[in-house]
Amino acid sequence: MRNRSGGLYTAPVTVWITVFFVVPLAIVVLYSFLEKGLYGGVRYRFSLDAYRALANPLIIRVAWTTFRIALVSTIGTVLLALPAAYYIARSSRRTMLLVLIIVPFWTNFLIRVYAWMAILGTNGFLNSILLSLGIIGEPVRFLYNQWAVIVVLIYTSLPFAILPLYASIEKFDFTLIEAARDLGASRFAAIVRIMIPNIRAGIVTAILFTFIPNFGEYAVPQLVGGRDSFMIGNVIARELTVTRNWPLAAAMALIITVITAGGMVVYSAANRTRGRGSGRRV
Amino acid sequence: MYQTPAIAGSPVLTVRKNVLTVRRNVLTHQRKRDILVDVAPGRPNTRRRQSGKLKGSEVRIDGVDKAFGEFPALIDVSLTVKKGEFFSLLGPSGCGKTTLLRIIAGFETPDVGSVLIDDVDILPIPPNRRHVNTVFQSYALFPHLSVFENIAFPLRLRGLGEKVVTQRVESYIELVRLHGQARKMPSQISGGQKQRVAIARALINEPDVLLLDEPLSALDAKLRQQLLIELDTIHDSVGVTFIYVTHDQQEALSVSDRVAVMNLGRVLQIGAPFEIYEQPADEFVANFIGDTNIQPAVVTSVEGELSRLDAEGLGPVVVTCDVPPEPGHTVRHTIRPEKIRISKKRPEGLAPNTNILQGLVDERIYSGFQSKFFVELPSGYVIKAFQQHARFLDDGPEIEWKDPVWVWWNANDGYVVTPRGGDE
Numbered sequence: 001m002r003n004r005s006g007g008l009y010t011a012p013v014t015v016w017i018t019v020f021f022v023v024p025l026a027i028v029v030l031y032s033f034l035e036k037g038l039y040g041g042v043r044y045r046f047s048l049d050a051y052r053a054l055a056n057p058l059i060i061r062v063a064w065t066t067f068r069i070a071l072v073s074t075i076g077t078v079l080l081a082l083p084a085a086y087y088i089a090r091s092s093r094r095t096m097l098l099v100l101i102i103v104p105f106w107t108n109f110l111i112r113v114y115a116w117m118a119i120l121g122t123n124g125f126l127n128s129i130l131l132s133l134g135i136i137g138e139p140v141r142f143l144y145n146q147w148a149v150i151v152v153l154i155y156t157s158l159p160f161a162i163l164p165l166y167a168s169i170e171k172f173d174f175t176l177i178e179a180a181r182d183l184g185a186s187r188f189a190a191i192v193r194i195m196i197p198n199i200r201a202g203i204v205t206a207i208l209f210t211f212i213p214n215f216g217e218y219a220v221p222q223l224v225g226g227r228d229s230f231m232i233g234n235v236i237a238r239e240l241t242v243t244r245n246w247p248l249a250a251a252m253a254l255i256i257t258v259i260t261a262g263g264m265v266v267y268s269a270a271n272r273t274r275g276r277g278s279g280r281r282v
Numbered sequence: 283m284y285q286t287p288a289i290a291g292s293p294v295l296t297v298r299k300n301v302l303t304v305r306r307n308v309l310t311h312q313r314k315r316d317i318l319v320d321v322a323p324g325r326p327n328t329r330r331r332q333s334g335k336l337k338g339s340e341v342r343i344d345g346v347d348k349a350f351g352e353f354p355a356l357i358d359v360s361l362t363v364k365k366g367e368f369f370s371l372l373g374p375s376g377c378g379k380t381t382l383l384r385i386i387a388g389f390e391t392p393d394v395g396s397v398l399i400d401d402v403d404i405l406p407i408p409p410n411r412r413h414v415n416t417v418f419q420s421y422a423l424f425p426h427l428s429v430f431e432n433i434a435f436p437l438r439l440r441g442l443g444e445k446v447v448t449q450r451v452e453s454y455i456e457l458v459r460l461h462g463q464a465r466k467m468p469s470q471i472s473g474g475q476k477q478r479v480a481i482a483r484a485l486i487n488e489p490d491v492l493l494l495d496e497p498l499s500a501l502d503a504k505l506r507q508q509l510l511i512e513l514d515t516i517h518d519s520v521g522v523t524f525i526y527v528t529h530d531q532q533e534a535l536s537v538s539d540r541v542a543v544m545n546l547g548r549v550l551q552i553g554a555p556f557e558i559y560e561q562p563a564d565e566f567v568a569n570f571i572g573d574t575n576i577q578p579a580v581v582t583s584v585e586g587e588l589s590r591l592d593a594e595g596l597g598p599v600v601v602t603c604d605v606p607p608e609p610g611h612t613v614r615h616t617i618r619p620e621k622i623r624i625s626k627k628r629p630e631g632l633a634p635n636t637n638i639l640q641g642l643v644d645e646r647i648y649s650g651f652q653s654k655f656f657v658e659l660p661s662g663y664v665i666k667a668f669q670q671h672a673r674f675l676d677d678g679p680e681i682e683w684k685d686p687v688w689v690w691w692n693a694n695d696g697y698v699v700t701p702r703g704g705d706e
Contacts, residue, residue: 193439
């Protein structure tokens, strides 16, 4: 009885996920093992061409760039998010601060990226300030390179890192910090040895919530990136729309999915060990 | 109908008892205190002093004020904790005792005043560099570390070698009797065991002073009693200065060498447990420690150490005082319920300076080792008298509800205290 009604409750979600996730994923897997059609599409004949094409040094270089951008932006995001989340969790006005973190979501993502272009552009806000202060003599080209991509990616991911970090810091018992200080730990040692291990789940979540979307990012490098910041997402789009090699695009998409799934495995492993802790030798 | 004081009349009592009675009657407060000191040698602190290995430090707190916003948490607090002493800060919640502890630990800074440990001003020293360790009320064990690693934490911070760490941790596991628990995580052990881990962890650095912030408040009554005795034993064996914060007077009285009673940010009295109990400094202390009958009273006359008062609800009473009160002043008269005798028959052969009153039993509460009687006097005042039970001594006929009874006590057992302390 309980099982039957359980099945009933989950049926809509099951149908939804099957139609909109499992089926498209199956199509992606299928396409990646087919021959490419002459003008896009696929020919229904088994082929490993797409996977052979992945070995192309150009694609490997893009993958490496993508990984580097995702990694640097993740590190930057978490390093910025940690103190912010700490401050919010310790603040008496945490509700207001949390709302402020969420407010940017009310604005369309693309508009926020365009706002960054207005800030970083050659005639943008930043350049006008630096010019008027006499720090630079002529406008600097901030846009259309890897650093612009990283800066904007950090901006877009910050809330996704701050929120899980806030949630775990808020639950953290700060008496433990006092206990550590009391037992001889410096402020820094207390945070590194006591606080960080106890908010590990939040940190792992923040890293995954930042790294995974950033690794598959398409719009940001398209808008503010340049030749040096071509990411896998952009290559997939090009293969789909310009070069029209659908099996290759499918194979690349699959690789991203595998990496993402790998991240989730790491995440759940970290969550499993959280309760047991890391008791060293006795 | 009552009369005070009644003077002993016929010598009906045995000779032996008469001698005792007479002896008791000539005692003044000064003598009373001598007797109390005589009683003291049985106490653990004396045993400790004889062992002669006091490693701890002296803590001197001088004129400390601390306010949180508008709220004054500590007002002009001065006290000195002696080397190796088991010193308790006792008071109701919000009296400032925990704030004082946190100042000594280094988590709060006083607005005014100084804190010296062995004559060194410790206020500029951050908590991690003070030779002071704390046992927290919530234990504050590190949840991600095993029992062993929790205790080892201070040693790991100092980067000691594995061999030294293992040896030291094992000796402290021995001290707090946690054999076989070392590998467990804090979530896998009981409250009492957690408390032991917290104590071992706080002692492993061999601090000069150990601060204990209501360490037993989260445990059940039986375990509390047991751990209290263990704490006393640990104090004897390590010999460091203990400063123990509690709101539980039983805890404070049973293990402390000295107790500071606090209320509303002030220290009202500092003394050995028997001094706190037998010679309360003011109305608050008398009320907070133990059970007592306390009434406003006007001093009518003073003859040497004997004062005559007109106490509200009791009428005229006599009481002996070290420092005689000023005639005409309003003071508080207090008498502990266990020092009041109760009987259905009017007692005979009472010593001089005995206060005797008559009343009706309003309530009787049987509590095993004693009975508590609430006796309503003709004035309407209800006085408490506790009677210890002994099966083969004659307590007279059983006293029941609504029985007319006599209650009496000696002037030496009453006290005069100043009106309520700490909350003007």
